[in-house]
Amino acid sequence: MSLALYYYLSITAVNILMSWALYVPYRMAHLHFITVANMAISGYTAGYLVMALHVPFTLALAIGFLLGGLIGYLVSLFIGDAPTFAVVIVGFTFITITRTVIENMPAVGGTMGMFGLPNIGGSPSVHRFVILGILYGLVVLVGFLIHRFDHCSLGRAASAVFVDKDLAVSLGIDIRKLGILLQTFSCTLAGGCGVLYGFIYRSYHLDFFTFHLVGITMTIIFVGGYATMWGTVLAAPLLYGIPLLFPPEIASWRIVIYGALLILVLVLKPEGFITRRSVHCVEAFLSRRQKN
Amino acid sequence: MQVLIAQIINGLSLGSIYVLLVTGFNLLLLVAMIIHFAYPQVVVFSMYITWVVLQLTGNNILLGVLAGVGSSVLLNLISAPLFQKVMKNRGEVDINSTMVLSLAMGMIITDVLSHSFNRGLPIAFPEQISESTPVLRIGLITILSGQVWSLGVGVVAVTGFFLLLYKTRAGRAFRAIAEDPSGARLVGIPLLKTGLESYALTGILGGIIALLLATLLGSASPGLGEQVALKVLAVSIIAGLGNLPGGLVVGLLLGILEAVAQGYISGTWSNVIAFVVMLGVILMKPSGLFGTKL
């Protein structure tokens, strides 16, 4: 496998997972941007554990997941059923606070960043194999979990909250508990992604975890389709990969193109390219073919 | 004591920036039900247009101001139909759609500014606009003319728009078409004309804010809008969405809090302190300290 393809696939996998981390709470209309802060916290923690304390990577990764989940759970106790804009502000606030704290921690490199994370397995090729394996294993696992969630009563409850919060309450849905569950899941996923993200680059820098990442994941979800998980799977590789093929003159306008695409999709196809209806149609078509 | 007074004055100056931007933000919310997260970027764009016209006309202030106001009105008129289209239900604030749309607009504006204006370098306004002559200086306490103007106009703007929206027929019409277009049409309010007037009004305010920021800051850079956007949104939410007087009070208080934190604790931690306080308020009272006006 070419090196460029490895980086493309691994970063695409992270973008898919982070977009799903945003997708899950958005099922009940929460734009849960705290996930970027989770990435940074878990990533730097894992990096420190591996570099300074020589903790094995797998244990550091597990700690990264757990730490993300713990933070997500604790915060969700306050914002599990909060209005959307409160959740947004909390997310942005955490990103800012996290950056400032890390900047002032020489133990994790401070403003310089953390260099020279070791290769997992001792060699670059084994490292790449392991990282890619873990990432796509996670994509399959998390994709399965989200698929099950979307097709069970929890998913239907989240849809009800998205459409009409008051109606959902009157139907007996406990919005707070649902919010806690979804936000905790989202943050757990983000924590693990943060660890893996740094090990792709074998370094950590504060500017890996900025509002720019929020913009990327949001574009992926809203352009791909926010109503189903498949929109992310389509949009992540395309939105990351196609600009890499642009000639330099066009590539330099990448951000403007992303913004314009996002606006066009919001205006013309508000649910994104892959809508719930289109997924149902595909499923129905394939079921009919199977019966025939 | 002198230092504390100086920092409070600095805080009022910083707070006036938030007040101006929050007033425009809240106005758009009240007259069009739009949460325009990128409103600061629109204002910065107007600052750039003002600067371009000043450069082209040899610092003709009148033309520069007209260009700034005109560009703000134009951007408003172009973007308003987009916002209306994406909102799921007219008469309700749809934060998700409008926020995402405005974030996209902000991305475009910031990138266009860094690509196409002054080679991405910051712009500096001429002395006639950005003169920093002190009106008063006693030791460390300094009050600049730009600070007086921006705070003064901020207070006047809040008062003026509050009176306009809540005490005049025209203001009631603006709010009516935002809250319930069908109802507004039934009572005979011309939707298109009134809608255009409301967007133009917010555009004019945006242009004035651009001029005041040019006076206060003396310069602008492509990333200026992004730097303040988050705090502007936070001020609006803490005060209560759409609450004009609340925005004034919270904006000024936030400015003072930041200034005092920077002065007595640390510059980098001042942000953390300010955000932790905002976080606390949002978690305790999500509808805002002064209540939402929507």
Added chain:
Amino acid sequence: MKKAKFVVVAAMALVFLTTGFGFAQTQAQVKEWRVPFLNCLTGAIASIGEYLQWGAERAALEINQAGGIKGKPVKVIGVDTALDPQKGSVEMARIVEEVTLVALGPVPEPVIMAAMPIAVENGMMSVTATTSYEYAVKFFPWTVSWFPPTEQRLGELVAAWAALHPAMKTVVQFVEPYGPWPGMAEAHVKGLTSAGVKVLPKVDVPSDAVTFGPLVVKAMEQKPDGIVFVCNAEKIAKIIRELKSRGWTKMDHLLVFSSGDAPELYATGGADINGVEIYNYINPNLDTPRWNAFKEAYMKAHNGNQPPSLSTNYYDAVYMIKRAIENTAVTGDPKKLKEERKMIAEYMANMKDFHGIMFNWDMKNGVPTNKPTFIFSIQDGKKKLVKEVKP
């Protein structure tokens, strides 16, 4: 249902492969020396990327006009990373897989962190000519440092500055938390202390600060005799304006660090920064045909603006590459790519008497050993030499 899932998975795979096809390796015969430059041509610091690119392309133009390198033209290819580590890593991965002997960049530090490990792993030199020694050293021997170790060099420099102003007994620093800047501020402290100057508690500058009144009051409350600025160029200009509006008059007691010597400082500061002192590694007042030609071409292309200090870095880097290719057995043969990359890296790390556009210097194990530094006074957008500080 199983078939439906299979179709979906197959569709996903098709999407990946379709967008991944651009990463197929190509091994063309080299007809020119292609030097990719991982640069930030868009984004927040696009203005810096533009003149870095200009400098590198200027060198290529001159070299080609003089006959190229070993008879083949050199081409600097701008590769935009847009300040995005995600893009930077993929672009570097593509570069190392092509027939690339040596690259320029990346710029700036977050992209260096993401992309340089790839160059290191694949044994290819990428010249990071705008970052500090502390970043570059992590990637030796596959890059060179453009600057000597911070603590060693800056300490002497600010001590020399302090010596110019013997009445200056106390100094405060404005420090922004970005990359190597806090480390540079620490080096200043050591230098100033060694010169007998008391360094007062620093004033931290938040990255998103838009007004600077509170910070300036905090600094002036300490009644410093002098101030050193270790923050973003635009912020420095604004802080100086704020200082002046609060009665600061000793402009020559203000020192701007080298990274602050950027067009943003002059664009924002205007006449307000007249008299301020600044240190850097290049002397724009030099009067040599080569520098005069560079300066004239730059001003012609940039509306009469003077070339910023960093504009020569990648210009010199391209000439270093030229010299490395000419003085080693490098042929550009794809079959010998690995050994030739190593040859270039080893040669560049220990190059003796390199003729830079400003001065000559030696490299020892990737570190310049004898680069001078200069202290200037700013007047009407130009720098007037106050003192040359030799190592």
